[in-house]
Amino acid sequence: MAVEIERKFLVKNHDYRHMAVGSTRIMQGYLSTEIRATIRVRLCGDNAYLTVKGANIGSVRDEWEYEIPVDDAMRMLERCAAGAVIDKERYRVPHEGHMWEVDEFHGHYEGLVVAEVELSDENEEVAIPDFVGKEVTGNTRYYNSVMASADNLRVVDGRLV
Template identity: 45%
Template sequence: MAVEIERKFLLASEAWRSGAESAVRMVQGYFELLPPSPTVRVRIAGEKAFLTVKGPVRNISRSEFEYEIPVADAEAMLREFCGGRVVEKVRYLVPYGGFVWEVDEYFGENEGLFTAEIELDGEEASFSVPPWLGPEVSADRRYSNGALSRNPYRRWNNAPKQA
């Protein structure tokens, strides 16, 4: 079984941009399932598409199954199954301290939000903290992309301001 172990942070500055090696535009939609169902996501990332099923989060870990699918199928699923539960973003890959950080710049209803994620081999794994990193939000479920598809960042009252 595949397991995703991930920590998520807000950003304190835009200094990460100078280290970004690549960027890909992503559109991802979420199927409407009632808890405690898994999260089911369809994503178009550049010229590829994926169907992903994620289990419930336990600490910072969760099971994850991802399969490449035809882009035309993903486009149809976005239209037919996801309704307005869509997240648009550009993902930048930023190497730092022996890891590759995924920095997401959100658009549409989540415009103004930037997050950085690091995937780890274990929950207790250590890593160097980049100077452009802000507060950790791994435990704040509002920042999961599934939650952002249902309750976008721009609709939050008192949303944290980012650099």
């Protein structure tokens, strides 16, 4: 079992694009969005994963991830995903000893851009890049699992309302 510790922020400009060391298109859907455990299927480039995440306790939660066959993931997304399939481009941006992941959402959430940074400790200090704006860690509307199942969320001025 792994533990995920991450902070999440809105992005205020596109400067991350010229800082990125690469990007990958991601399609993901949820088989379960229960509060105590979400189960996600993700197509990420030429790979696919099944991920189980426990409930958040602040910025910390348990996480298990397994690589699965791409064909299986595609079929799960088509036949089993509850709600919408999330479509996003993920940029990997190194900044002062941390690798930031910046997600540009497409489709229903076009215009939303969110940056996340994973930490090794909940109290770890992290240098915030200039492209990063308001912190939304713990704001459930920015959980991809909530976005996939929410009918009433929309993007206004780069944030979810």
